[in-house]
Amino acid sequence: MIAGVCLIALVAFAPAALADSPEMAAEEDSRLYTFLEIEQFEYRIGSEDTLSWEAQGWIGGDYNKVWLKTQGDHTIDKETKNAEVQLLYSRAIAALWDLQIGGRYDVKPDPSRGYAIFGIEGLAPYFFEIDAAVFVSNKGDASARIEAEYELLLTQRLIVRPSVELNFAAQEVKELDIGSGLSEVELGLRVRYEIVREAAPYIGVSWERKAGRTADFARRKGEDVGDLTFVTGVRFWF
Numbered sequence: 001m002i003a004g005v006c007l008i009a010l011v012a013f014a015p016a017a018l019a020d021s022p023e024m025a026a027e028e029d030s031r032l033y034t035f036l037e038i039e040q041f042e043y044r045i046g047s048e049d050t051l052s053w054e055a056q057g058w059i060g061g062d063y064n065k066v067w068l069k070t071q072g073d074h075t076i077d078k079e080t081k082n083a084e085v086q087l088l089y090s091r092a093i094a095a096l097w098d099l100q101i102g103g104r105y106d107v108k109p110d111p112s113r114g115y116a117i118f119g120i121e122g123l124a125p126y127f128f129e130i131d132a133a134v135f136v137s138n139k140g141d142a143s144a145r146i147e148a149e150y151e152l153l154l155t156q157r158l159i160v161r162p163s164v165e166l167n168f169a170a171q172e173v174k175e176l177d178i179g180s181g182l183s184e185v186e187l188g189l190r191v192r193y194e195i196v197r198e199a200a201p202y203i204g205v206s207w208e209r210k211a212g213r214t215a216d217f218a219r220r221k222g223e224d225v226g227d228l229t230f231v232t233g234v235r236f237w238f
Contacts, residue, residue, distance in 0.1 A: 042233025097122030142170040179213020199236040
């Protein structure tokens with residue numbers, strides 16, 4: 001229920017759908033394009049030093065694409081904390097908005113799980129980049145993730161990028177130490193310098209905190225419920 005409400009609320013702010021317009025109905029993708037972006041490849045210095053990554057790529061045309069996404073964290077003592085891969089079919093449903101369906105597989109944490117995905121990605125008013133998805137696992141539990149980012153150009157090459165990520169769960173998943181409701185919040189602020197448009201080193205900060213019952217599970221295991229990290233990394237695309 002919580003996951004569905006969160007996604008519906010975001011969709012309500014999307015532009016009016018153009019799927020029924022004559023232009024969109026008549027024109028089909030005639031050429032294939034490819035895109036790959038390593039959005040974050042960074043070293044995080046905090047209570048536990050971590051190497052983190054977030055990358056995505058697609059192949060397709062203006063209206064239909066196949067996406068591959070991955071993200072994760074690997075501690076310096078060679079333990080992978082979390083790692084996921086998503087394979088998605090994406091269809092343009094409005095100006096600057098895509099509907100995405102597909103699957104996700106979590107390699108870590110244990111136990112690993114598979115998920116069905118229903119999501120939406122696009123550019124909201126005032127140029128906020130939105131990525132929202134509902135996940136239903138092979139065990140039947142439902143969750144949602146909402147990410148929002150914004151780019152502020154200080155100069156043509158120096159760019160500030162604040163971000164927020166909210167994770168929700170529809171029910172407790174004790175084997176993964178996840179409680180129902182809002183389970184985790186992550187806020188980030190990164191400043192990059194584009195040496196060329198395709199490559200940019202950056203520095204910044206990231207703050208993560210578990211919430212609600214998820215925080216209670218962490219406390220019982222003697223784990224920190226929040227962490228502030230300083231990050232340095234590189235972002236590139238081609």
